Amino acid sequence: MTDPTSPAASAGFPWPGGHVAAAALSFDVDAESPLLHDDPTTAVRLGIMSHQMFGPKVGVPRILDMLARLGVRSTFFVPGYTAERYPDLVRRIVAEGHEIGHHGHLHEPLQGLDADQEAALLDRGLEALDRVAGVRPRGFRAPMGEISFHTPALLAERGFDYDSSLMDSDAPYLLDTSAGTLVELPFHWSTDDWEQYNWIPGIADSRPIETPEKATGVWRAEVAGQLRYGGLVNLVNHPFVSGRAARMVALEELVEELIAESRLWFAPLDEIAAHVRSLDLAPVRHEPYELP
Ligand SMILES: [Zn+2]
Numbered sequence: 001m002t003d004p005t006s007p008a009a010s011a012g013f014p015w016p017g018g019h020v021a022a023a024a025l026s027f028d029v030d031a032e033s034p035l036l037h038d039d040p041t042t043a044v045r046l047g048i049m050s051h052q053m054f055g056p057k058v059g060v061p062r063i064l065d066m067l068a069r070l071g072v073r074s075t076f077f078v079p080g081y082t083a084e085r086y087p088d089l090v091r092r093i094v095a096e097g098h099e100i101g102h103h104g105h106l107h108e109p110l111q112g113l114d115a116d117q118e119a120a121l122l123d124r125g126l127e128a129l130d131r132v133a134g135v136r137p138r139g140f141r142a143p144m145g146e147i148s149f150h151t152p153a154l155l156a157e158r159g160f161d162y163d164s165s166l167m168d169s170d171a172p173y174l175l176d177t178s179a180g181t182l183v184e185l186p187f188h189w190s191t192d193d194w195e196q197y198n199w200i201p202g203i204a205d206s207r208p209i210e211t212p213e214k215a216t217g218v219w220r221a222e223v224a225g226q227l228r229y230g231g232l233v234n235l236v237n238h239p240f241v242s243g244r245a246a247r248m249v250a251l252e253e254l255v256e257e258l259i260a261e262s263r264l265w266f267a268p269l270d271e272i273a274a275h276v277r278s279l280d281l282a283p284v285r286h287e288p289y290e291l292p
Pocket of ligand 1 (some may be wrong): 030034103107144207229
């Protein structure tokens with residue numbers, strides 16, 4: 001175990017092929033699940049539900065077409081409930097060669113749950129993805145980023161290879177657990193489309209809807225920053241959010257730039273995790289806090 005401030009997770013990360021930084025594009029296929037979890041009364045509100053349905057009905061097909069056009073393989077984090085409601089869509093994602101990651105069952109944030117409750121949710125999501133698409137995900141992203149101190153060991157026990165939920169670094173690192181190691185591929189809200197675009201009356205309406213130029217401008221600045229500091233730009237997009245027409249146009253332009261940037265390794269999260277695993281880094285253990 002190393003001190004959590006170990007320089008292993010700071011500037012100058014050893015990316016393959018002489019690249020100075022890395023970028024990944026992933027999609028959290030939340031669809032209706034976060035709203036149904038947080039407020040089950042939304043289940044009878046067709047208007048609100050239709051806002052979320054846009055993701056699987058229009059956003060994901062548009063995204064898959066864009067990825068095919070650009071020849072890019074990507075990662076889709078799919079809640080079990082989404083897989084059960086939209087099985088053909090999830091099978092299409094798999095058939096087109098993309099990675100499926102775990103994103104809870106009904107998009108449950110994990111705060112306040114004990115280890116047994118967390119384990120049951122993880123297993124329910126795994127069962128749904130297996131039943132619908134025959135996949136065993138290698139990666140996990142906690143709904144709303146709400147991973148707990150129990151979660152890493154539960155993931156390692158289930159054979160996951162990586163987590164992408166933490167924010168204590170902007171370069172990958174190896175996460176130590178009582179059941180083995182996980183690769184951590186950190187993210188941050190600054191590279192998430194939710195904060196830029198998402199506006200749902202009474203649910204997520206505290207910010208204005210930003211323009212695609214402003215949103216992708218924030219993300220371009222993060223790319224420029226990591227070209228200096230050598231970390232990972234972990235772009236998190238949601239099909240119900242970024243599948244909207246003007247946002248897709250801007251996203252495709254950005255992805256074309258990422259592909260063309262020779263200093264940047266643009267890769268799906270499972271490939272980045274495999275590279276990190278190959279480096280034999282000293283693992284970092286997150287110990288629970290003891291309050292004074
Ligand atoms: Zn989500």
